[in-house]
Ligand code: SF4
């Protein structure tokens with residue numbers, strides 16, 4: 555079976571995988587950060603006191619790598635001020651008090667048969683679509699590779715390798731037509747004939763649904779690729795290695811090996827933007843762990859985590875940790891007063907027992923961190939150099955290639971804070987401090 559080097563096998567804990575997606579009530583107030591994508595923040599085009607409708611453009615992209623933002627509710631803009639973001643920093647945000655009517659702007663559907671590729675990209679850009687797998691990279695940029703980079707393959711990422719999260723799984727099962735339709739649009743834009751839908755083998759029902767003859771496309775080849783369940787199977791470079799047997803070199807991008815990777819929810823959003831004229835203002839997330847009613851929820855961007863936890867019946871048991879995203883790469887929250895953003899895939903709530911904190915001890919030189927690193931790095935050495943402040947030698951060990959997947963720390967018997975140390979190395983290099 556297709557595979558990549560390294561990786562780990564944390565308990566899957568995908569307890570919500572068979573729970574149908576529910577749409578939760580509108581938030582009373584939506585907090586929409588101007589920075590919720592890779593690139594420059596969006597610029598507000600509304601003012602305090604303005605009435606807005608659901609789907610109305612409220613902030614424009616500033617520059618090529620940026621994204622539009624649309625109102626997730628109808629109501630009144632009550633403020634534009636700095637608010638806490640789930641990444642842990644404060645960002646300027648547009649705050650909208652909902653009137654609970656959910657009046658939308660007019661969505662104008664397009665006929666994809668009549669659209670040129672550049673027109674489809676323009677629709678995607680106008681709809682504010684970014685990668686919904688977590689990185690939130692503006693999709694129109696990924697779909698506009700430089701002319702010299704010839705793309706021959708598109709991989710739709712349906713791996714969802716993080717433990718607990720099941721929202722992509724549900725979208726593949728419940729919105730198959732939109733996911734496949736979005737893939738077809740991406741392939742049209744890039745003039746690509748080879749499409750792959752990559753799914754881990756712990757999602758047999760999604761694989762079956764995707765292989766259904768109804769979604770067959772006459773003009774292009776689309777293959778469903780069943781991948782081994784292993785973390786981080788859904789990371790771009792590992793996915794490309796597993797599906798196409800191509801290595802993305804250090805410091806290069808998937809487009810350098812002729813490939814574009816998109817998440818399945820991004821494909822769905824592309825379908826909705828083109829076929830329904832609907833911009834991106836909601837997404838499906840998973841709420842898993844110690845809440846009374848865990849599940850997969852369709853939520854508006856800007857909904858606070860506290861409203862979501864309330865909808866799920868509140869915490870259950872001795873809750874110690876709330877993570878935005880999965881337990882491997884997610885960010886622990888210190889308050890529920892933060893909003894869902896476009897790249898937000900879920901909320902994992904853990905009890906005291908499930909979120910033990912270990913004091914690090916000395917490295918026993920077992921080499922496990924090296925064995926599991928999917929990027930072929932030497933985490934123990936990078937970490938030690940950071941601790942000893944031997945910064946000059948660091949660059950020789952390519953810390954910038956680290957994707958912060960957490961495999962090394964997960965496997966380390968000494969519980970050394972490997973990822974934190976490597977993150978520090980990356981920050982120092984990126985800020986040219988070393
Ligand atoms: S060094 Fe980085 S890429 Fe390698 S296992 Fe650790 S976190 Fe993952």
Ligand code: SF4
Nearest residue numbers: 917918920921923966
């Ligand atoms: S896994 Fe931990 S103990 Fe083993 S070599 Fe790496 S840092 Fe040292």
